[in-house]
Amino acid sequence: MNTMKTLLLMALLTGIMVAVGGAVGGSSGASLMLVISLAMNFGTYWFSAPMVLRSYGAQEIAREDAPELYGLIETLAQRAGLPMPTVAVIESDVPNAFATGRNPEHAAVAVTTGILRVLNYEELSGVLAHELTHVKNRDILTS
Numbered sequence: 083m084n085t086m087k088t089l090l091l092m093a094l095l096t097g098i099m100v101a102v103g104g105a106v107g108g109s110s111g112a113s114l115m116l117v118i119s120l121a122m123n124f125g126t127y128w129f130s131a132p133m134v135l136r137s138y139g140a141q142e143i144a145r146e147d148a149p150e151l152y153g154l155i156e157t158l159a160q161r162a163g164l165p166m167p168t169v170a171v172i173e174s175d176v177p178n179a180f181a182t183g184r185n186p187e188h189a190a191v192a193v194t195t196g197i198l199r200v201l202n203y204e205e206l207s208g209v210l211a212h213e214l215t216h217v218k219n220r221d222i223l224t225s
Contacts, residue, residue, distance in 0.1 A: 085220060092123050131168070131183040131190045140170035140192045147171075151198065155191055155210055162214050167191045177201070181213040181222050189217040 096119040103115025135142070145152040152169055159166050167183070168190035177197035183189035191213050193206075201209065216222050 088220075095119065096123065127184055131188060134182040135168075135170050135190055135192060138172050138174075138192065140172045140190075142168055142170050142190075150203075151193065151206075154203070154207060155214075158207065158211050158214050162211075162218055164189075164214060164218055167214075167217060171195060171198075179209050179213055181216045183217070183222055185220065186217050189222065191217070 096116070099115040099119040100112045103118075104112035107114065143152065148169075148171065151171075155169050156166055164186050167181070167186075170190055170192040172178075172192055172194045174194040175196040176194055177200045179191070179193040179197055181189060181191050191210065193210070197206065197209065
């Protein structure tokens, strides 16, 4: 269902851009906005996770870098029937975690160093399980 919502949202935004382009520049403006919106949709779909992680300064980690965090996400992903997402850490005192990516096979879960300091293992498990439900339900594609 979320895939359909995403397609409808992308089509709606494309339609709005084409309409605005047509109102401002006639048929050539509409054509230009169609090309721009298709390029934006393509780029957003294929490169959203890396763009989001880069914008937050997230560093991808391996098991050796943070074995407890990596193991926790791996266990939760297995329980949810999901492939292992990319795990990233953001240097920030603000406690936060989020998931991003176009689908479960290309997902990433990021946490801040602030949330790692503030929450205990059980609390962090709950937060990360919540983020993985976004991956499973493909909510991350819509956002």
